[in-house]
Amino acid sequence: MAEKLAKFVVGLFGSITAVWWGKYLVMFIISLMPILELRGGLIAASLMDAPMVTSFIVCFIGNIIPIPFILWFITEIFDFMKRKSPKLAKIVDKMEKKADKQKEQIERLKYLGLMLFVGIPLPGTGAWTGCLIAALLGMDKKKSCIAAILGVILAGIIMLIFSYGILGGIIR
Numbered sequence: 001m002a003e004k005l006a007k008f009v010v011g012l013f014g015s016i017t018a019v020w021w022g023k024y025l026v027m028f029i030i031s032l033m034p035i036l037e038l039r040g041g042l043i044a045a046s047l048m049d050a051p052m053v054t055s056f057i058v059c060f061i062g063n064i065i066p067i068p069f070i071l072w073f074i075t076e077i078f079d080f081m082k083r084k085s086p087k088l089a090k091i092v093d094k095m096e097k098k099a100d101k102q103k104e105q106i107e108r109l110k111y112l113g114l115m116l117f118v119g120i121p122l123p124g125t126g127a128w129t130g131c132l133i134a135a136l137l138g139m140d141k142k143k144s145c146i147a148a149i150l151g152v153i154l155a156g157i158i159m160l161i162f163s164y165g166i167l168g169g170i171i172r
Contacts, residue, residue, distance in 0.1 A: 023048045024058050031062025034128040038063035038152055039121045039159050046163035056156055063127055063155075067148045070131035071141045098124075099133045106133050111147040114139070118151025121158055127151065 016022035027050065031041035038059045045055030078096070081088040102124065106113040118130040127148050134144040 023050050024054070027055055027058050028062040031059040032065060034126070037126045037128065038156055039126070042156065042159040042163040052160060052164050056160060060152060060156055063152050064149055067127055067131055067145055067152075068141075070128065071135050071144055071148075074132055074135045095132065096136065099129060099136055102129065103133045103137060106130065106139075107137065110139070111143050114144055114147040115151040115154065118148050119154030119158070121155050121162075126155070 016025060023045070026048070027041040027045050030036050030044050031038050033040070041059035041062060042055060045052075045059065078092045081092050102117070105117050109116070114130050114134055117125050117133070118127050130151065131144065131148050134148070135141075
């Protein structure tokens with residue numbers, strides 16, 4: 001699924017990749033997005049034949065930027081959205097239920113669980129969801145931030161092997 005979404009976004013921004021920095025901008029934007037995150041960014045990087053190390057750095061930065069904002073502000077944002085409109089409240093409820101279904105994976109192992117949840121690239125995991133769960137569980141924000149960043153590094157290593165190794169071999 002991430003591969004299809006990454007291909008779609010690369011196609012969407014196809015013309016900007018003609019400029020030398022365009023492919024890095026595309027990777028960065030993909031890495032900022034929930035669902036795709038660094039995983040999608042590195043797949044896109046591989047599809048665009050971007051250098052591996054530079055791609056990792058760009059995607060890593062793009063994926064960690066939202067982490068502190070989610071950890072420190074998401075509960076206030078959710079409270080505001082619930083008060084503002086019933087439609088927004090439904091969206092928040094949906095997101096909270098999704099996070100609630102997956103919280104056991106983090107609750108048991110705490111910060112190690114958060115790092116593994118963020119780091120093992122499976123559908124429904126990643127920095128966005130992991131940090132949302134950590135915030136809703138009231139986990140220490142600084143420790144959660146470190147655990148999430150370490151998880152992004154782990155996900156990056158796994159995805160480099162996949163994107164530039166396995167997937168790269170299939171594409172080329």
